[in-house]
Amino acid sequence: MSFQFDDELYRDIILDHYRNPRNKGDLDPADVVVSANNPLCGDEVTITARLSEDGDTVKELHFSGRGCSISQASASMMAEEVEGKPMPEALKLINRFKEMMLAEGEPEGLGDLEALQGVKKYPVRIKCAVLPWNSLLQGLTERAGESTGPEAHSHTVGDMA
């Protein structure tokens, strides 16, 4: 195409991650496996991660599944940003991302992830962007033994807020 302006929702970087997803495909074996779906649209995402031996670092992070450009790009950007991070930083980033998507105000220092802010003008789509992050958060906290429930690692992540 000859000309394209940067769309407020479909920013170039989002479309790039959608068309060329990073870290797509399941890690097997993996230390963390979480599947979730958005019952609204039927989108599915599976997050797999390998941790360092001491469990302190997210060494590898992959995703698979099918969904809209927002959920797929969000998962791809998450895989790229979180991979290699020490656990506390990973958890901090997840929480800062969720804060950006679910609360008012302008975030700082989230880099490329800030491109997903355009989704906030389309409230029904926020779930699409947050779905992979909630799944990862759930997987990491369960792995760290902080989860109270005996739930299996595959279930629906419904309301995000």
Next chain:
Amino acid sequence: MTEAIQSPAAAPIRALDVEAIRADFAILTRVVRGGKPLVYLDNAASSQKPKRVIDALSDYYSRYNANVHRGIHTLSEEATDEYEKARRKIQAFINAGHSEELIFVRNTTEAINLVAYSYGDRLREGDEILLSEMEHHSNLVPWQLLADRKGAKLRFLPLLDDGTIEMAALPGLLNERTKVVAVSHMSNVVGTINPVKEIARQAHAAGAVVLLDAAQSVPHLPVDVQELECDFLAFSGHKMLGPMGIGVLWGRRELLESMPPFLAGGNMIMKVELEHATYNELPDKFEAGTPDAGGAIALGVAVDYLSEIGMENVRLHERDLTDYALEVLMDEPDVALYGPKSADNRGGVIAFNLGDIHPHDLGTLLDREGVAIRAGHHCCQPLMRRLGQAATARASFYVYNTRAEVDQLVSALGSARAVFG
């Protein structure tokens, strides 16, 4: 109480005066997304309401709001009269034999649950319930729960690739264990109008009762329960110009009389002692608690509105829109269409996809052009799997839609291509 209620068949066949109809729907003049005129093509999810229906609700609450079937005062009498008059209007609308065969419920889902619990109580282990692969979750999950409770077995009418039921499979799926056949009259995804009269004929020959999920058919097609020879018919008010929160179950009187109550409480009883109660007559037996009287009355006004247009004329108008939409969308090489290829056996519901754009993205992009459609699995995940799709976009029409709006849909597809091109 005895005033004549006009049959919907009485309206002469004529083209709809769509401009006059649109003038009754103030919401259709609004703009969205920074000035785009609204093109409302999500009628299979919920229809808009004409001023008369909105006024009827307001009138009820402003002038004669009171509990029905209880008061000995003027307001309660008026509310009860209007509530029962609405029941008789809807009786005439679907040509039911008796007004007490109509039970007011919240929606189609509640109507189907009522039958699954109450009629379903007589099922035994090994009995069979026959559904189809195109059912909405509301005509699937209640039967799954019933099958679990009773040890009954669910069987499914398969679909052909064009989204129609494989009727040749029906005789092999019916047997003396089949107790209930529950199918949609018209698909909420691919629009297929099913041959329900033939299904009912064969089901009855096998000794089963037949429930029709008529959520999509009663708003859009002439429906005559005596002609269809079904046993139960479930539909919602909000998809047929009425308010949300009111729906109808119609059932054959002798069946309803033989069924235990579903919800228990006030109004549904004849006499209550501490240890037991005797139940009221139809329809009260199935209307426990305070009903949505205003909603029922406003649904009666929606039925008046549709009857004045004439359901044959509604169908003709939507046939035209559906054939036109199929024709213009087939000309778009990157549009995939699902369901029957002509409006002969299809209502005004068009499921489609555009290239490899996810329907959720398509829905957002069309919304930015003012075009409201649905995107997703449409509460029909098994049907989506049968179509080989995770989700689709869906445009659906009603009395106020025009060919020009179909053109606006097609033009908005261009904007979607521009982003994902």
